[in-house]
Amino acid sequence: MSNILAIAHKELKSYFASPIAYIVIGLFALLYGYFYVAILAYFVRQSLQMSEFGGQGPQAMDINQQLIRPLMTNVTILVLFVMPMVTMRTYSEEKRSGTIELLLTSPLTDFQIIMGKFLGALALWGIMLLVSMIHLAILFVYGREWKPLLTAYLGLLLLGGCFLSVGLFISTLTKNQVVAFMLTFTVFLFLWIITWIGSFAGPTVDSLTQYLSIIDHFDDFGKGVIDTTHVIYYVSFITFGLFLTAKSVDSERWRA
Amino acid sequence: MIEVQHLTKRYGRVTAVEDVSFRVERGEIFGFLGPNGAGKTTTMRILTGFIPPTEGKAIVAGFDVFDQPIEAKRRTGYLPETPPLYPDMSVIEYLTFVAKIKGVPTAERRQRIQAVMERTRIDDMADRLCSKLSKGYRQRVGLAQAIVHNPDVLILDEPTAGLDPKQIIETRELIKELAGDHTIILSTHILPEVSQTCQRVVIINKGHVVALDTPDNLTARLRGSETMYVQVDTNGLDAAGALQRIAGVTRVAESDRRDGLVGYEIESQHGRDVRRDLARAVVSNGWGLLELRPMRMSLEEIFLSLTTEETPTPMPAITEGEPVHE
Ligand SMILES: Nc1ncnc2c1ncn2[C@@H]1O[C@H](COP(=O)(O)OP(=O)(O)OP(=O)(O)O)[C@@H](O)[C@H]1O
Ligand SMILES: [Mg+2]
Numbered sequence: 001m002s003n004i005l006a007i008a009h010k011e012l013k014s015y016f017a018s019p020i021a022y023i024v025i026g027l028f029a030l031l032y033g034y035f036y037v038a039i040l041a042y043f044v045r046q047s048l049q050m051s052e053f054g055g056q057g058p059q060a061m062d063i064n065q066q067l068i069r070p071l072m073t074n075v076t077i078l079v080l081f082v083m084p085m086v087t088m089r090t091y092s093e094e095k096r097s098g099t100i101e102l103l104l105t106s107p108l109t110d111f112q113i114i115m116g117k118f119l120g121a122l123a124l125w126g127i128m129l130l131v132s133m134i135h136l137a138i139l140f141v142y143g144r145e146w147k148p149l150l151t152a153y154l155g156l157l158l159l160g161g162c163f164l165s166v167g168l169f170i171s172t173l174t175k176n177q178v179v180a181f182m183l184t185f186t187v188f189l190f191l192w193i194i195t196w197i198g199s200f201a202g203p204t205v206d207s208l209t210q211y212l213s214i215i216d217h218f219d220d221f222g223k224g225v226i227d228t229t230h231v232i233y234y235v236s237f238i239t240f241g242l243f244l245t246a247k248s249v250d251s252e253r254w255r256a
Numbered sequence: 257m258i259e260v261q262h263l264t265k266r267y268g269r270v271t272a273v274e275d276v277s278f279r280v281e282r283g284e285i286f287g288f289l290g291p292n293g294a295g296k297t298t299t300m301r302i303l304t305g306f307i308p309p310t311e312g313k314a315i316v317a318g319f320d321v322f323d324q325p326i327e328a329k330r331r332t333g334y335l336p337e338t339p340p341l342y343p344d345m346s347v348i349e350y351l352t353f354v355a356k357i358k359g360v361p362t363a364e365r366r367q368r369i370q371a372v373m374e375r376t377r378i379d380d381m382a383d384r385l386c387s388k389l390s391k392g393y394r395q396r397v398g399l400a401q402a403i404v405h406n407p408d409v410l411i412l413d414e415p416t417a418g419l420d421p422k423q424i425i426e427t428r429e430l431i432k433e434l435a436g437d438h439t440i441i442l443s444t445h446i447l448p449e450v451s452q453t454c455q456r457v458v459i460i461n462k463g464h465v466v467a468l469d470t471p472d473n474l475t476a477r478l479r480g481s482e483t484m485y486v487q488v489d490t491n492g493l494d495a496a497g498a499l500q501r502i503a504g505v506t507r508v509a510e511s512d513r514r515d516g517l518v519g520y521e522i523e524s525q526h527g528r529d530v531r532r533d534l535a536r537a538v539v540s541n542g543w544g545l546l547e548l549r550p551m552r553m554s555l556e557e558i559f560l561s562l563t564t565e566e567t568p569t570p571m572p573a574i575t576e577g578e579p580v581h582e
Contacts, residue, residue, distance in 0.1 A: 006356040010342075017344035102340035102401070105304040106357045107330040253307055 003108050007116020011090070012123050020089070024082050025128050032132045035074040043067045072152050072222040075132075076215050079160055080192055084184035086124055087167025088177045090117050091249075095175040104253070114245050118161075118168055118238075125160040129153055148224030155221025158234035162214050163188055165241025172248040191215075257282045257439040258303065258409060263312035265298050265463075272298040273463045275312070280456075282408075285435045287454030287471075288443035295463040296443035297337055300413050303441070304334040317408045330359060333407035333438075337414055339398025343387030347378060347397055350386055351404055358405035368404060376400040376430065392423045399427070403434065410434060412442040416449060428453050482526060483551040485511070486534060487519045489544035496520065502537055504528040517546060 015021035043066050094100040103113055136149060166187060171180045194213045214237065217230045258280040265273040273295040280286040288296045301307045303314050305325045314321045317331035342350055351369045360368050373379040376396045381389065389397065395418065402410060415431065416424045431440060431453055444450060450457050451471040458468040467474060488495055495518060499508045504524045512519040524530045531548060538545045 003357060006353065010345075010353050013349075014342065014344055097340070097343070098336060098338045099340040099342055101301075101306055101334075101336045102354065103357070105306050105329060105332070105334045105336075106354075107326045107359055108357055109326070 003112045004116045004119065007103075007108075007113055008119040008123065011117050011120025015086070015120070015124050020085060021124060021127075024085050024124070025131055028078055028082050028128045029131050029134075031078050032075060033135055035071055035078075036135045039067060039071050039074070068148050068152060069222045072156070072218070075156065076159065076218060077192075079156075079163055080185070080188050082128070083125075083160065083163040083167055084181045084188065086121050087164055087171050087184060088181040089171065090121065090168055091171040092175050092177050092180045096177075110246050110249050114168070114242055114249065118164060118242060121164045121168070122157075122161055125164065126157065129156055129160075148222070151221050151224050151226050154226065155218050155230075158221075158231065158238075159214060159218050162234055162237045162241065163191075165238045165245070166191070169241055169244040169248060172245055172252065257284075257317060258286075258441065259315040260299070260303070261313050261315075263299065263302060263314060264310050265295070265302060265307070266310045271463055273302075273309075273460075276460065276463070276465055277312075278458050278465070278468055280439055280441060282439050283435060283437075284456065285431065285440045285442065285454045287450040287457040288441060288460070289445065289447070289450050289457055290443075290460040291445060293462070294460045296460065297413055298463075299460075300334070300411050300441070300443060304332055304411055305329050306334075330405070331408045333402035333405065333410045335395075335398045335402045335410075335412045335415055337417070339394045339401070341386040341389075341394060341397060344385065346383050346385055347373070347389070348382045350397065351400060354401045355404050360405050368406070372400045372404050375403070375433075377426070391418045392420065395419060395423075395427070399430070403438070406437075408439060410438045410440045412440065414443055414445075416444065416446065424449075482524050482528070484522045484524065484531065484534065485519060485547065485549050485551050486522060486538070486545070487517055487547035488538050489517055489546060490541075491543075492516055493543075494518075495538070495541070495543065498537055498541055499534065502530060502533045504530045504533070519547075521551065 046066065091100070094103065133153070167180075167184045170184045170187065173183070174180050191214050194209045197209055214234075217233050220227045220230055260276060260278050263273055263276045264271070276295070276299060278286075288299070290296050298307075302309045303316060303321060305321045305328060308322055316328045319328040319331070321328045342353075345353065348369065351372070352365065355365045355369055370379070373382060376399050378393060378396050378400055381393055381397075384393075386394070386397065395415065399412070399415065402412065412431070416427050419427060428449065431442065434440060442449075442453070454471060456468070456470055457474060459466045459474075486499070496508045496510060499505060499520060499522060505522055506525060507523040509521045510518060511521045522530070522534065531550075535545055535548060
């Protein structure tokens with residue numbers, strides 16, 4: 001465990017030693033803020049209209065349905081762009097600079113190295129999510145509807161974990177960061193649009209692609225519901241991504 | 257301490273190392289000598305568990321590198337060809353990280369790091385970023401990293417490559433100091449290094465062991481014939497004829513002449529010591545004997561003759577040049 005933490009700590013520190021951490025955190029916070037303001041403005045306009053037509057004012061409107069859910073849908077798109085930047089260098093850079101030789105000749109198991117790298121990246125994602133919460137502080141101040149927010153954030157953490165595990169795997173395939181980024185982004189895009197393909201292709205395919213689509217599993221979290229099937233789905237997805245990473249690292253050893 | 261048995265490594269159709277076997281005893285400094293592409297790095301990577309062998313096995317500090325990798329790695333320090341530094345860490349951060357993953361207990365960590373920094377003379381660079389270090393210092397940090405967990409076995413891939421002469425001497429001294437409590441394998445293609453630092457040498461070429469012996473024995477074994485140098489005072493007479501008549505001498509050549517002193521290179525049959533007869537001949541002719549010494553063939557020459565000789569079996573295809581580090 002201390003080995004895993006040592007690697008995770010080193011990973012997290014290396015994100016902050018390079019511009020990467022600041023770029024992804026800044027980009028995420030900025031775009032998140034933009035979506036938040038845009039959706040909030042729309043929400044306020046809607047509620048004002050409602051009160052003009054004799055409604056009971058903003059409070060009566062469903063903040064969850066009208067604000068948090070659309071916000072989270074947009075945030076999942078951000079994940080698509082930001083995550084490849086987080087994972088692109090994890091293995092690629094170690095291979096390029098030769099530090100992989102230090103890791104692989106130290107008394108560490110592959111599992112410890114992979115888990116360390118994964119947790120380091122997940123910690124950065126956690127920090128990004130924390131920073132984004134500043135925008136939402138106002139909703140907490142009003143003291144309402146904090147539960148769907150918490151579940152949404154749990155969902156985001158898991159959703160991000162899925163992308164990270166895939167990104168980690170892809171970064172083991174090349175020592176070129178740019179290639180790693182492009183490949184990761186392409187795969188993420190595919191994982192994201194898979195639902196649309198399904199909706200064109202008829203009901204059986206549709207249910208299959210809905211199951212495969214990482215995004216579809218997020219929906220309930222946005223509604224404030226923690227459904228164990230979705231949690232299990234995400235955890236299995238992450239496990240599978242890390243398993244692929246382990247396989248790739250191991251087969252690399254035989255080829256190298 | 258280290259035992260390598262019939263090690264073979266193939267990269268696809270390229271055979272990097274074939275049927276290499278040797279033993280290294282505790283406390284020994286063992287040299288790995290060979291030209292570019294000989295398979296030095298490949299062998300070291302197998303010994304450190306970085307890559308598995310295609311065939312054969314390696315036992316380091318009593319543990320099979322392949323079957324019990326963690327135990328073997330715990331007892332091994334490794335300096336790869338390029339020191340594996342993280343550019344964005346300071347020297348002390350880097351060594352702390354390495355100490356953690358090598359399993360140095362937390363209580364001892366600080367003191368261990370201080371000790372290795374002093375030993376490798378990098379303590380004045382403790383807070384410098386690794387990316388800002390000169391080549392010599394990178395190499396030293398690489399060495400510090402390799403010994404931070406006080407391993408039984410040290411594997412150093414070209415530890416003096418790219419250093420200036422002063423640093424080379426310092427590094428060699430350090431390696432000799434370390435030899436007491438560590439068993440060391442070092443690779444090099446600098447020949448004087450081997451005769452200066454190593455107790456035994458294996459010479460490999462195109463993945464094959466060509467010779468394995470002490471530097472002295474290798475020198476002796478390779479002298480097909482022995483050569484002596486004598487300097488005599490003959491008052492200007494030519495001594496070549498008289499020296500030529502000595503039994504066992506095969507060739508006499510004048511090498512220098514100055515102020516009536518003449519120097520000769522005398523070749524004799526292998527294994528035949530002609531020094532006594534030489535001295536007697538000089539004295540009985542009434543000349544002055546000023547110098548008599550064996551001329552050793554330098555290790556350089558041995559090396560050339562070893563690696564330029566053809567191996568009896570036809571070689572599999574071997575690509576030359578820099579290995580592709582995947
Ligand atoms: N990853 C690899 N893939 C394919 N071939 C490789 C790989 N690594 C090394 N080789 C080949 O194996 C052979 C031995 O290489 P190795 O690096 O062990 O030589 P070396 O003795 O360390 O040479 P140098 O003195 O240049 O460091 C070379 O022919 C090299 O091209
Ligand atoms: Mg080499």
